[in-house]
Amino acid sequence: MTENPFLQEFLPYNENLIKAIDVTIQNGQDENKDTLYYLRGYYIFVNFLVDEKNVFNDMPEGFKVLLSKASLDLFAVYSTISSGCINQSLAIVRSLFESSVYLTYINRDFDKLLYLYQNHKDFLAYHKWNQDKELLNFTKAHEAAIAKKYESIKNNYKKRGPWYEYPLLEDMKNHDSYKDIKKKRATFKAMCVITGNEELYNRLYVTMSESVHGSSLTGSLFKNEKDHISMAPNFSPFYINTTAAFAIAFLHNMVTVGLKNQIDKGHTEYSSYLSYSEKYSNLLIDKGTKNKG
Known part of the structure; x- marks a missing residue:
């Protein structure tokens, strides 16, 4: 036994808290086992489509990047709420929402807008290289390739703007909410x-952004049953069901876009996957929307 006074006090506390955390996490997972099961199951379903059935193999790289990121985001939501880290999961759901909105927008003119999304990385790479040439120390061949690619796409983007700058501004000109605004x-x-995601933006995205930036607005997530601030994992079924429902709804929307594009190209056999995706996701969406807390 150590003679250090601090360790004499801390080590027993450390051991007891580790045991308590393990019990809390196990009990929380048991209480929410159905939601966690279905959430993980949808992640596995998307992996099945991609890795086992090669459903999206002939889709453009940009789509596959968005879907892969979103799928891992869903698994990250599963991992965080499985540990009772609800507030931390909100940042990931926010990212899922962004990816879902991106793909919904891209689907308005799929090939054209996906090209802009996909090639924006080369536009950014050129400006990064141009800014940090000495630090990056690329080979002459690599530099030439970057410059050549940049020349073919440079007029599609604004230097400090997002990939969607020019097409979105054009869409805004004809939209009732923006057509009378001079400086768009x-x-x-x-x-x-x-x-068509304005309500979700106002009601959900803004709140999740507050959470990401450490706003006191989310303080209720850190209170225990005695209304005291606590660092203990939070396994509130209301928050877990709601968070899981939004996460799966956003990924389901992206899977739907991909499957419908493939079906339109003649892959009618994928219709059963679309039907299954809708039924599977509705299990959690219904659970989240019906939950009264």
């Missing part, structure tokens, strides 16, 4: 308005 800005909020 291509913002993510504007994209939400254009795609």
